[in-house]
Amino acid sequence: MFPYGIWMGGRQGRQQMELRQLECFAAVVEEGSISAAARKLHMSQPPLSLRMHQLEAECGVTLFVRGARQITLTEAGNLLFRYAREILELETAAGADLESLRRGRRGNIRLGLISSCGCRELYDGIRRFHTSHPDISFVIREGNTFDLQEDIRENRIELAVIRTPYRDASLEHITLRTDPMAAAGALPGTDDEGPLPLRALTGFPLILYRRWESLQREALEAAGITPDVVCTCDDARTALQWASEGLGTALVPSSILALFPDLSARELDAPELVSSIHLVRKKDAVLSESAELFYRSFRTGQYKS
Numbered sequence: 001m002f003p004y005g006i007w008m009g010g011r012q013g014r015q016q017m018e019l020r021q022l023e024c025f026a027a028v029v030e031e032g033s034i035s036a037a038a039r040k041l042h043m044s045q046p047p048l049s050l051r052m053h054q055l056e057a058e059c060g061v062t063l064f065v066r067g068a069r070q071i072t073l074t075e076a077g078n079l080l081f082r083y084a085r086e087i088l089e090l091e092t093a094a095g096a097d098l099e100s101l102r103r104g105r106r107g108n109i110r111l112g113l114i115s116s117c118g119c120r121e122l123y124d125g126i127r128r129f130h131t132s133h134p135d136i137s138f139v140i141r142e143g144n145t146f147d148l149q150e151d152i153r154e155n156r157i158e159l160a161v162i163r164t165p166y167r168d169a170s171l172e173h174i175t176l177r178t179d180p181m182a183a184a185g186a187l188p189g190t191d192d193e194g195p196l197p198l199r200a201l202t203g204f205p206l207i208l209y210r211r212w213e214s215l216q217r218e219a220l221e222a223a224g225i226t227p228d229v230v231c232t233c234d235d236a237r238t239a240l241q242w243a244s245e246g247l248g249t250a251l252v253p254s255s256i257l258a259l260f261p262d263l264s265a266r267e268l269d270a271p272e273l274v275s276s277i278h279l280v281r282k283k284d285a286v287l288s289e290s291a292e293l294f295y296r297s298f299r300t301g302q303y304k305s
Contacts, residue, residue: 022084107290112148112160118258158291173278181273182254184265185243195269198223205230205248
């Protein structure tokens with residue numbers, strides 16, 4: 001989209017690296033070979049190979065070790081790829097923001113969301129924010145907590161909604177919800193309507209959410225239960241889908257139960273299995289005006305129910 005480049009080198013013999021070169025370089029890395037990248041870019045192989053040789057000459061380093069079937073990045077190649085990916089992501093974001101402004105909007109908020117986010121507090125806030133600022137749109141990137149932490153560090157997104165536990169001193173956060181763990185699916189019949197003791201799950205086939213698996217097993221064993229685990233999965237939605245098919249009892253964060261409203265569920269009496277949902281930003285980051293407005297609205301409680 002932009003015909004500009006980035007300057008490299010000192011005062012002597014500066015070279016300009018163009019965005020098109022970076023796009024070609026990223027394609028070669030992602031596809032694993034010149035030939036595969038050429039097909040993806042809809043160009044022939046010799047011009048692409050020439051571009052890569054020119055890029056190495058401009059950088060003054062070897063970026064690839066060329067094998068018979070695929071390329072391997074050198075240390076310099078890995079470094080350039082990290083920057084290339086960030087530059088291209090920012091170029092895409094800039095294009096989207098300019099297009100948004102062209103259409104009369106004030107811009108986009110680049111927001112990351114975990115897949116297990118059925119957080120009512122978040123969506124109530126988004127709905128009220130959108131009512132107040134209908135000229136601001138959202139560009140959503142989905143992933144797990146660790147993927148989104150990386151995305152925010154690399155400036156691919158400005159804000160993210162992630163779940164504890166995580167370790168990242170570079171982030172500041174607003175707590176949107178404290179989320180107890182719940183059992184969903186087949187449940188023991190009890191007269192008590194309060195939180196379900198873990199020991200009540202004795203003998204029930206269990207479906208565990210992998211991120212919490214070790215903590216869940218420890219808590220179950222501390223309650224005197226030897227877990228009968230029929231499935232361990234990477235997504236809480238998958239755990240609930242299995243439970244809805246009658247394959248076991250899923251142990252998942254309670255906020256995601258809203259995605260399966262017809263599934264029987266009870267919160268667990270297990271304080272060691274409580275997590276929180278955070279809206280995070282990089283500390284001291286300069287956000288777009290739209291993202292700053294959105295983040296500040298949650299900090300001040302402007303859009304709380």
